[in-house]
Amino acid sequence: MTITHDVRATISALRAEVCGLHSELTRYQLVVWTAGNVSARVPGHDLMVIKPSGVSYDDLTPESMVLCDLDGEVVEGDLAPSSDTAAQAYVYRHMPDVGGVVHTHSTYATAWASRAEPIPCVLTMMADEFGGPVPVGPFALIGDDSIGRGIVETLQGSRSPAVLMQNHGVFSIGTNARSAVKAAVMCEDVARTVHIARQLGDPVPIPDHQVTSLFDRYQNVYGQ
């Protein structure tokens, strides 16, 4: 595949952004060792930029990010791409509005995933960011389209930008890589809060119509 000059600047910027976003995974304690990754779609091209597999976050550089096509094949890069390249490439192929994908094994959210239990929508922050419960996707082995298919089939029926893949961990999506990281951060936060709440009693669900009202405000009004 020939990389034209105009897209090369975009790829260079995405390499820097994706590299930098891995620092957010460690800052918010969403990962241990190398067990998490971030990718970004190259807008308008069947290309993605993703973390190299098994490389310490301290050693990541923009140049070490791997450029792949949306079949998960390496286009440019000296290192092997993330183990989750196939899964994330599948998401990009089947969800055209997704610009970024994140994968973590963050502690509280992964504990919910181990029980294959959706996180119930009992917090206004859940309504804001997830528009309802955080859903559970099927158990799937790494290495082919299984995980990607499970992510897409689960999220296409939900407003949530995060899915708890059973027995595995969190996959989150966004219009760009930074919004996908935000969804992963918020997923772990609400997983922890609801876990703690349930130790002391039954959290109170928010009525669906109020969840929709909160979601619409947050997605369309909140912020600058």
Ligand SMILES: O=C(CO)[C@@H](O)[C@@H](O)COP(=O)(O)O
């Ligand atoms: O979940 C898994 C393996 O089960 C991977 O996502 C995790 O180890 C991170 O792998 P990469 O370093 O991105 O290849």
